[in-house]
Amino acid sequence: MVDTKTLLERVDVAALIERDLGQPVRREGRWLKWTCPFHDDRKTPSLGVAGNRWKCFGCGRSGDAIDWVREREGLSFQEACQRLGSMELVLSSGNVAQPPQSESSAPSTAWQQRALAVVSACQAVLWSDGGTRARVWLNRRGLASETVRRWCLGFNPDDQKLCGLWVPRGIVIPCLVAGRIWYMKIRRANAQTKYSQVSGGQIALFGADTIDGYDTVVVTEGEFDAMLLHQETGDLVGVVTLGSAAARLPDAWVPCLLGVQRLLVAYDTDAAGAEGAARWESICPHAQRIVPLAGKDVTDFYLAGGDLRAWVQFALAADGEPTGTPVEAQVPLFPAAWEGQRVRIEDLPDLQAKYGLRVVGGDPDLNGQPWQPKIYLVEDKT
DSSP: OHHHHHHHOOHHHHHHHHHHOOSSSSEEEEEEEETTSSSOOOSSEEEEEEETTEETTTOOOOEEEHHHHHHTTTOOOOHHHHHHHHSSOOOOOSSSSSOOOOGGGGGGHHHHHHHHHHHHHHHHHTTGGGHHHHOOOOOOTOOHHHHHHTTTEEEEEESSSTTEEEEEEEEEEEEETTEEEEEEEEEESSOOEEEOOOOTOOOOOOOOOOOTOEEEEEEESSHHHHHHHHHHHHTOOOEEOOSSSSOOOGGGGGGGTTTTSSSEEEOSSSSHHHHHHHHHHOOOEEEEOOOOOSSSSHHHHHHHHOOHHHHHHHHHHHHHOOSSHHHHHHHOOOOGGGTTTTEEGGHHHHHHHHHTTEEEEEEEEETHHHOSSEEEEEEOOO
């Protein structure tokens, strides 16, 4: 098994990309910029590197050194680790948010080996014909294909034992930080309990790799909100989650947040979200709650036509000061985005009335059976 943690610590991402693309075209603030090789990037260089992360502001691809090798050479996660390990590497400056160093805080090496094999197998299923329905489901939640790949999501088509681990049927969400896998969560296809954890993992700060280089970090309630928010605002802020409103930050992960100057807590608008946000505010003096302007959570707001980028930019500009500006003037909602989308309409009666939307049918789950009832397809009456 490749020690991906040590591997990533050794790699200077800027040097890795310079090795492939030549010298950067220019520097913009903390960003070194190159012309992106993944799309037609003729006008201005869109590929930026800051710290141990790279991101294209044109096509949206982003990640660490392993992600770069995967995207550049079309390799799986494990193949990319092996390829990177065989390169003559340049030492990293080490100025990054580090995950816990204690081996006792991480899952066992044997579990990580099995879990990585499960992730690789389920990724292959997701991008096969057998994963079509799951990919459509993810896209309807607002996640672009590049985002799905960046976070190594997969699909397990059956309740089964894989690589020695019992894995329920559903979307596989791995928590990969600095090359280690800390847990696997499954978004169940058709069960009373929406989420299940694969036994053997540990609570971790999902998205901790996105913190590096940012003074402001947004913490969401769940992984899907975190992935979507990073997709839309990853060049503005770091985005992390503990996976639920009830989860508490383990002491071993506290150092990851020590350099953060502002922590924006974007938890759900229900009682559990309020309690979880209050917990962050009680332990972190620079924590501030920001509330989605429509629906229950970040994803609801996005599917309702909300501009997540404008929402975060407003929070950054507000600098914690109260404002008397009406919500709708702060971050507009765009009714056109509703048409043909699946949204939680019962959470948004005001928007339903304002934009004249009507329910025309339930959204099936991964089994093709109707959910009860929450998600609906809506159309403009006109």
